[in-house]
Amino acid sequence: MATVYQQMATDELRQEVGELRAQVEATKAKNLSLDMARGKPSPEQVDISRPLLSVLNEDSDLFDEGVDCSNYGCFEGIPSARKLAGAFLGVPAEQTIVLGSSSLNIMQSVLIHYWEKGVPGYTPWSKLDHVKWLCPSPGYDRHFGLTEDLGIENVPVPMTETGPDMDVVEKLCAEDDSIKGMFCVPKYSNPTGVTYSDDTVIRLATMKAAPDFRIVWDNAYCMHDLTEDGDKLLNIHGIAATAGNEDRILEVASTSKITFPGAGVAFFGSSEANVREVAQTLKVGLISANKLNQLAHVRFFPTIEALHQHMMRHAGFLRPRFALVQEKLAAGLGTTGCATWTNPRGGYFVSFDAQPGSAKRIVALCREMGVTLTPAGATWPYGKDPADTNIRIAPTYPSLDELGAALDILVLATKTVCAELALEARA
Numbered sequence: 001m002a003t004v005y006q007q008m009a010t011d012e013l014r015q016e017v018g019e020l021r022a023q024v025e026a027t028k029a030k031n032l033s034l035d036m037a038r039g040k041p042s043p044e045q046v047d048i049s050r051p052l053l054s055v056l057n058e059d060s061d062l063f064d065e066g067v068d069c070s071n072y073g074c075f076e077g078i079p080s081a082r083k084l085a086g087a088f089l090g091v092p093a094e095q096t097i098v099l100g101s102s103s104l105n106i107m108q109s110v111l112i113h114y115w116e117k118g119v120p121g122y123t124p125w126s127k128l129d130h131v132k133w134l135c136p137s138p139g140y141d142r143h144f145g146l147t148e149d150l151g152i153e154n155v156p157v158p159m160t161e162t163g164p165d166m167d168v169v170e171k172l173c174a175e176d177d178s179i180k181g182m183f184c185v186p187k188y189s190n191p192t193g194v195t196y197s198d199d200t201v202i203r204l205a206t207m208k209a210a211p212d213f214r215i216v217w218d219n220a221y222c223m224h225d226l227t228e229d230g231d232k233l234l235n236i237h238g239i240a241a242t243a244g245n246e247d248r249i250l251e252v253a254s255t256s257k258i259t260f261p262g263a264g265v266a267f268f269g270s271s272e273a274n275v276r277e278v279a280q281t282l283k284v285g286l287i288s289a290n291k292l293n294q295l296a297h298v299r300f301f302p303t304i305e306a307l308h309q310h311m312m313r314h315a316g317f318l319r320p321r322f323a324l325v326q327e328k329l330a331a332g333l334g335t336t337g338c339a340t341w342t343n344p345r346g347g348y349f350v351s352f353d354a355q356p357g358s359a360k361r362i363v364a365l366c367r368e369m370g371v372t373l374t375p376a377g378a379t380w381p382y383g384k385d386p387a388d389t390n391i392r393i394a395p396t397y398p399s400l401d402e403l404g405a406a407l408d409i410l411v412l413a414t415k416t417v418c419a420e421l422a423l424e425a426r427a
C-alpha cells in the first residue's frame with residue numbers, strides 16, 4: 001500500500017517534510033529523556049511482590065515436604081517448587097528442575113551441555129563442521145546471542161500470525177541435518193506477542209528433523225495474560241511424546257516478570273531422560289540452588305490459582321499501557337500507511353514495522369528527540385533486519401505520561417522518515 005506521502009504531489013510533500021522537520025526541532029529543544037527500550041516491569045509492579053520478602057523469617061519452618069531448605073541437597077529443587085514448575089510447564093513434577101533465578105542462564109547451560117557432550121548416541125555439536133539454529137524473526141536478541149556465542153549459525157525464519165512459518169521450518173529441517181535446533185517463545189512471543197496456533201505446535205512436535213534436533217521452548221510469558229481470557233497454548237510435550245519426539249522439547253520459564261526480575265526462580269522441564277542427563281552435567285557445578293527462595297515463592301504462591309490472581313494484578317498495570325500504545329499509534333499513523341504494529345493479548349512487547357529501509361533512521365531520530373528505543377535490527381540474528389523495518393516497543397516500564405510522550409515522538413519520527421523517504425525517491 002502506498003503511504004500518504006507517496007501519494008502527495010512533490011510540492012506538497014516538500015512542504016510537509018518542512019513542517020515535520022520543524023516539529024522535530026521543536027521537540028529536540030525540549031531536551032526530553034524517555035525510555036521505551038526496557039522490557040521490564042515498572043517499579044509499582046515489582047512492589048506488589050514485596051510481601052514475598054516477609055514470607056520467611058528467623059522463626060519460619062524451613063522444611064518443605066521433609067526437605068530441609070536451609071541446607072545442601074535436593075539439587076532438582078524442593079518438592080513444592082517442582083510441583084509449581086510442573087503446573088507452569090505442563091509436565092509432571094518429576095520432569096522438572098527448579099534452578100537459580102534465570103531461565104536464560106538455564107538455556108545457556110543446557111546448550112553448552114549439548115555442545116560439549118552431544119545428544120546421547122550422537123556427535124557433540126562442537127565436533128561437527130557446521131551447526132545451524134533456526135531463529136524465528138523478529139525474535140529475542142538474547143536467544144540469538146546464546147547460539148552466536150557458541151559459533152552456531154543463526155538462520156532467521158519468518159514469524160507469521162500463527163507462529164514461525166512452518167512451511168519454511170519443515171522444509172529446512174527435513175533437508176538439512178546440520179540444523180540442530182530452534183528457539184520458540186510460544187505464548188505472547190517476544191516481540192510480536194503472537195501465540196502459536198495448535199497447528200504450529202503439532203507440526204513442531206511431529207515434523208521430520210535431525211535425530212538430535214532440539215527446540216528451546218521458552219515459555220517466558222505463559223502466565224502473562226492481559227485479561228482473564230488469555231490465549232490458550234497447546235501442551236507440546238504430550239504431542240511430541242506420542243510422535244516419539246519427547247526428547248526434542250526443552251522448556252524453560254521463570255518468575256522474573258512475576259515476582260522479582262533477577263531474584264525469582266527459574267524452571268526447566270523436559271522428558272525424564274533429558275532431565276536426568278542435563279541434571280548430571282549441571283550438578284558438577286552446583287550442589288544445590290537457593291532453596292530458601294524456592295520456599296518463599298511456593299509459600300507466596302500456594303496454588304497456581306494464587307499465581308494467576310497475582311498475574312491479574314500485574315495486568316492491571318499493563319492493560320492501560322498496552323491500550324495507550326494502540327491508541328497513540330492508531331491516532332498518529334492509522335491512516336498514513338507508514339507502519340503496522342501488533343496488538344498482543346499478553347506478554348511484554350508490541351512489534352512495530354515501518355517502511356522498508358526506515359527502522360534505523362526512525363530509532364536514530366527518536367534518540368535525537370530524547371527517546372531511547374531497542375536498537376533497530378536487534379530483533380534479528382546478528383542485528384541484521386534484512387528489510388530494516390522492525391522496532392520493538394517495550395511499554396511496561398515508563399509511567400503512562402512518559403509512555404504517551406515517547407509514543408508521540410515515535411509517531412513524529414516515523415512520519416518524518418516516511419515523508420523524507422518518499423521525497424528522496426523522487427530526487
Ligand SMILES: Cc1ncc(COP(=O)(O)O)c(C=O)c1O
Nearest residue numbers: 102103104140185190220254256
Ligand atoms: C522470551 C524471554 N525469555 C527469557 C527472558 C529472560 O528471562 P530470565 O530472567 O528468566 O532469564 C526474557 C526477558 O525479557 C524473555 O523475553
